[in-house]
Amino acid sequence: MNRWLDRGITLLLLALLGWAGWSILHWLLVGADWSVVTTNLPLYAVGSFPADQRWRPLLWMAALITLTLLTLTGPKRGWVRRWLPLVWIAMAPLGLWLLAGGLGLLPVGTRSWGGLTLTLLLTGGSGALALPLGILLALGRRSELPVLRWSSAAYIELMRAVPLIAVLFFGQLLIPLFLPPGLEINRVLRAVVAFALFAAAYIAEDVRGGLQAIPPTQREAAAVLGLSPRQVLQLVVLPQALRVALPSLTNQAVGLLQNTSLMAILGLVELLGISRSLLANPAFIGRYLEVYLWLAAVYWLACSAMALLARHLEVQLDPARSAS
Amino acid sequence: MRQRRLLVQVGVAALLIGLLALLVNNLAVNLIRTGLGLGFGWLGRPAGFALAETALPYAPSDSYLWALTIGWLNSLKVIAAGLVLATGLGVAAGAARSSNNRLLRSLAAGYVALIRQVPLLLQLLFWYFVAFLGLPSVPIGGLIRLSNQGIQLLGLNLSVEFCAVLVGLTVFTGASIAEIVRGGINAVPRGQWEAFRSLGLGEGLGLRRIVLPQALPAILPALTSQYLNLAKNSTLAIAVGYADLYAVSDTTITQTGRAIEGFLLLLLSFLLLNLLISGGMAAFNRAVLGRLNRSR
Amino acid sequence: MFRSSSRVLIVALAGLSSFLASCASLDSAAGSRLDLVKARGELLCGVSGKIPGFSFLSPDGRYTGLDVDICRAMAAAFVSDAEKVQYRPLTAPERFTALRSGEIDLLSRNTTHTLSRDAVGGNGLRFGPVVFHDGQGLMVNAASGVRSLADLSGKAICVGSGTTTEQNLNDAFASKGLPYTPIKYQDLNQVVGGYLQGRCAAMTSDRSQLAAARSGFSDPQAHQILYDRISKEPLAPAVVGGDQPMGDAMTWVINALIEAEERGITQANVDAVVKQAAADPSQTALRRFLGVDPGLGRKLGLADDFVVQVIRSTGNYGEIYNRHLGPDSAVAIPRGANRLAGEGGLMISPPFT
Numbered sequence: 001m002n003r004w005l006d007r008g009i010t011l012l013l014l015a016l017l018g019w020a021g022w023s024i025l026h027w028l029l030v031g032a033d034w035s036v037v038t039t040n041l042p043l044y045a046v047g048s049f050p051a052d053q054r055w056r057p058l059l060w061m062a063a064l065i066t067l068t069l070l071t072l073t074g075p076k077r078g079w080v081r082r083w084l085p086l087v088w089i090a091m092a093p094l095g096l097w098l099l100a101g102g103l104g105l106l107p108v109g110t111r112s113w114g115g116l117t118l119t120l121l122l123t124g125g126s127g128a129l130a131l132p133l134g135i136l137l138a139l140g141r142r143s144e145l146p147v148l149r150w151s152s153a154a155y156i157e158l159m160r161a162v163p164l165i166a167v168l169f170f171g172q173l174l175i176p177l178f179l180p181p182g183l184e185i186n187r188v189l190r191a192v193v194a195f196a197l198f199a200a201a202y203i204a205e206d207v208r209g210g211l212q213a214i215p216p217t218q219r220e221a222a223a224v225l226g227l228s229p230r231q232v233l234q235l236v237v238l239p240q241a242l243r244v245a246l247p248s249l250t251n252q253a254v255g256l257l258q259n260t261s262l263m264a265i266l267g268l269v270e271l272l273g274i275s276r277s278l279l280a281n282p283a284f285i286g287r288y289l290e291v292y293l294w295l296a297a298v299y300w301l302a303c304s305a306m307a308l309l310a311r312h313l314e315v316q317l318d319p320a321r322s323a324s
Numbered sequence: 325m326r327q328r329r330l331l332v333q334v335g336v337a338a339l340l341i342g343l344l345a346l347l348v349n350n351l352a353v354n355l356i357r358t359g360l361g362l363g364f365g366w367l368g369r370p371a372g373f374a375l376a377e378t379a380l381p382y383a384p385s386d387s388y389l390w391a392l393t394i395g396w397l398n399s400l401k402v403i404a405a406g407l408v409l410a411t412g413l414g415v416a417a418g419a420a421r422s423s424n425n426r427l428l429r430s431l432a433a434g435y436v437a438l439i440r441q442v443p444l445l446l447q448l449l450f451w452y453f454v455a456f457l458g459l460p461s462v463p464i465g466g467l468i469r470l471s472n473q474g475i476q477l478l479g480l481n482l483s484v485e486f487c488a489v490l491v492g493l494t495v496f497t498g499a500s501i502a503e504i505v506r507g508g509i510n511a512v513p514r515g516q517w518e519a520f521r522s523l524g525l526g527e528g529l530g531l532r533r534i535v536l537p538q539a540l541p542a543i544l545p546a547l548t549s550q551y552l553n554l555a556k557n558s559t560l561a562i563a564v565g566y567a568d569l570y571a572v573s574d575t576t577i578t579q580t581g582r583a584i585e586g587f588l589l590l591l592l593s594f595l596l597l598n599l600l601i602s603g604g605m606a607a608f609n610r611a612v613l614g615r616l617n618r619s620r
Numbered sequence: 621m622f623r624s625s626s627r628v629l630i631v632a633l634a635g636l637s638s639f640l641a642s643c644a645s646l647d648s649a650a651g652s653r654l655d656l657v658k659a660r661g662e663l664l665c666g667v668s669g670k671i672p673g674f675s676f677l678s679p680d681g682r683y684t685g686l687d688v689d690i691c692r693a694m695a696a697a698f699v700s701d702a703e704k705v706q707y708r709p710l711t712a713p714e715r716f717t718a719l720r721s722g723e724i725d726l727l728s729r730n731t732t733h734t735l736s737r738d739a740v741g742g743n744g745l746r747f748g749p750v751v752f753h754d755g756q757g758l759m760v761n762a763a764s765g766v767r768s769l770a771d772l773s774g775k776a777i778c779v780g781s782g783t784t785t786e787q788n789l790n791d792a793f794a795s796k797g798l799p800y801t802p803i804k805y806q807d808l809n810q811v812v813g814g815y816l817q818g819r820c821a822a823m824t825s826d827r828s829q830l831a832a833a834r835s836g837f838s839d840p841q842a843h844q845i846l847y848d849r850i851s852k853e854p855l856a857p858a859v860v861g862g863d864q865p866m867g868d869a870m871t872w873v874i875n876a877l878i879e880a881e882e883r884g885i886t887q888a889n890v891d892a893v894v895k896q897a898a899a900d901p902s903q904t905a906l907r908r909f910l911g912v913d914p915g916l917g918r919k920l921g922l923a924d925d926f927v928v929q930v931i932r933s934t935g936n937y938g939e940i941y942n943r944h945l946g947p948d949s950a951v952a953i954p955r956g957a958n959r960l961a962g963e964g965g966l967m968i969s970p971p972f973t
Binding site: 373484579 | 717781787790804813
Binding site: 039042109278 | 669670672677678681682683706707708709714721722723807813836
């Protein structure tokens with residue numbers, strides 16, 4: 001009886017899937033009007049970057065894609081493997097130089113940055129700021145000094161209780177109020193700072209979990225060997241803790257990429273935001289289904305790539321643990 | 325040694341206080357310069373805006389405080405319903421990953437892989453603008469009626485905005501919960517599965533009575549953080565026109581200019597919600613572990 | 621553990637605090653925003669980026685529209701180059717904070733001039749002359765049979781949040797004692813989306829935005845803009861209040877655009893008119909206006925020939941209007957109240973003397 005029910009459900013599901021798949025395929029190829037995507041590809045990619053300078057962000061993104069493919073396909077030569085992490089780290093200043101200009105390139109202000117380029121930059125910038133801050137907070141929370149412990153714990157618990165959109169919104173509004181009059185920082189920077197402050201709290205908890213997983217015997221052994229407390233932390237404890245926390249940390253990174261879409265609510269023209277601007281163009285009113293599907297595909301690709309890279313990193317750093 | 329420690333603590337405390345004092349000073353200077361003060365008296369003024377959904381009677385002549393309360397109730401509505409539905413969906417999808425039916429397994433895996441890699445905001449926009457607003461007016465039986473203006477379900481009138489937020493949150497959080505449940509189920513020793521199968525117990529019964537209860541201790545902590553995530557993600561409701569607490573705060577701040585007070589109120593509300601959910605889950609955790617320990 | 625690293629930390633924090641302390645004081649330099657713009661060589665302009673005809677992003681990544689041309693005219697007058705503008709897309713809730721915090725110099729964003737926004741006790745802004753006389757209206761499906769506000773009693777109405785639109789709608793229904801259900805979205809294209817999908821019986825916005833949106837529908841004739849005028853919406857650019865040089869400069873650039881149309885000076889013939897005026901000493905009013913006889917521009921802190929630079933860059937008011945909202949443009953709105961006073965509209969400039 002059970003087996004017939006099972007088969008029946010399977011057949012019904014298959015039928016539904018088939019019908020849904022066919023209608024979707026038909027609409028995708030025949031019914032949809034993809035001009036809103038094809039005409040505006042440069043905007044999705046680089047926002048309102050000056051047209052003659054578009055090669056700069058496009059070059060950066062091409063480099064990122066090539067690097068991703070190279071990393072994932074696993075280079076065989078030893079020297080390539082050794083250089084790869086350095087090249088990855090170098091992408092950050094390279095990206096900043098290509099986008100911001102200066103030193104031989106025409107300077108381009110941050111308001112002209114947009115689209116996928118801005119999304120990637122927000123993710124990278126906030127992540128780079130949040131990681132050290134999170135590690136500091138985690139160490140602070142485990143400190144023996146009550147003042148440090150309480151203030152770190154208070155910050156972490158507060159930040160984890162508040163929704164991200166509130167932090168972003170009030171970051172845009174309130175950061176200028178905390179700065180001396182005359183000092184303005186642009187909206188992109190404010191967004192990066194707000195994201196970093198938020199993500200640092202979550203990273204702190206992940207790192208703290210990693211720190212807790214290190215048996216105290218490690219610290220005792222290192223101390224016996226004559227290492228100073230700072231050296232113990234730097235050389236023995238932190239690397240192991242970060243390795244343990246790596247899966248959660250990479251989860252945070254993917255989450256950060258997805259959360260950059262929230263800036264669209266606040267008017268920043270990253271990938272989702274620029275689509276909203278596009279939809280105001282009289283030529284494209286009402287084409288939101290095509291746009292949203294296109295965006296979903298782009299985000300899915302980007303996040304999946306990040307997740308694959310993360311998995312690759314985990315395997316590289318800790319083959320024994322990741323094999324389980 | 326103790327003296328040095330004390331000194332360092334005092335030093336750090338002094339620095340933190342100093343930094344805080346400087347920031348507050350800048351804030352005060354800027355508040356004076358731009359003419360924004362600090363105070364909560366404005367909460368008593370009439371709001372002057374209408375709200376689409378109100379759990380309790382509300383009129384635009386009511387105070388800002390009442391408007392914010394209505395928004396808070398709307399948030400609670402969608403969060404409570406979301407928690408229940410997301411748990412149901414997540415457990416079902418997570419359990420489906422251990423099913424014998426390959427199609428069910430692949431469907432569940434595909435669901436998780438797709439939903440987790442697309443931002444929630446985009447999914448909400450899709451559910452609202454594409455799915456719910458595109459509904460034809462269809463009565464299904466006498467008790468259910470669908471349309472793109474609202475859904476009538478067993479006597480309840482649900483707005484499209486509420487449904488879109490609910491479905492979006494459920495589907496998104498359900499995927500994360502499915503992963504947690506899958507992890508928890510995997511942590512249960514294979515022996516348990518073989519045992520109940522060899523006793524002739526069906527899959528469904530075995531899952532519910534044998535495996536899931538043992539998976540609970542591993543699932544509960546991560547489940548709590550997913551619940552908290554759902555509560556926080558409900559603030560994205562502003563993007564689809566649902567009048568939740570954040571949306572009402574947004575309108576209030578725009579009209580009154582009181583960004584700081586608004587932020588403090590929002591912070592307090594979410595701290596309270598956080599406490600409620602964590603506290604509830606901690607109590608449930610204790611009850612579950614208690615029962616497990618007693619049965620051992 | 622805290623020996624060397626704590627020292628570094630303490631020194632760093634001390635350095636940061638002293639830097640911050642040296643900056644924060646009420647007596648920090650308070651010159652006019654105009655001087656800041658001229659020194660910077662660039663104008664920071666707040667726009668919407670999402671309103672067809674007024675400011676939106678075209679596929680080549682540039683902003684175009686009436687509000688955008690106003691920014692360009694300002695840049696031509698302040699820094700002698702209409703292209704030296706940085707556009708910042710702002711949502712309705714943050715536009716005034718951006719202006720007051722100094723993030724933008726000028727707000728050219730379809731903003732209605734109201735008492736609350738003017739007054740020191742309110743937002744404390746300084747508005748320029750009206751660049752577009754608008755009014756809030758309602759758009760309905762022509763086939764729905766709705767002909768006036770009363771027919772919408774108890775219905776759902778799509779509205780954008782964070783604007784005067786919300787409040788005006790409320791006032792209009794409250795004054796008639798009728799209930800309604802507001803469905804609030806974040807920006808115009810979502811309001812349009814909700815309306816087109818049939819979520820609401822009507823959508824409300826400024827009539828110019830309704831016309832702009834309708835022009836993009838697949839069947840514009842199926843939609844009707846109701847006759848009921850819910851509010852007056854005089855749209856004007858704004859700067860921070862209390863900054864007279866900046867406010868005056870903004871005001872007289874707009875007046876220059878109107879005066880130029882009154883005098884028949886266009887982008888095409890401005891150079892010829894200047895040459896003619898230079899050759900003819902009897903044209904005193906014209907020579908003063910164009911800066912051939914110097915003295916007016918410098919009173920505002922601008923170049924004497926700022927009018928010529930503006931007209932050369934953007935054309936006069938009528939040309940700007942026709943470029944973006946004229947009958948041949950994508951969003952055609954009849955000029956109506958936006959005609960010159962002499963032609964039955966409301967556009968007039970005080971004299972340039």
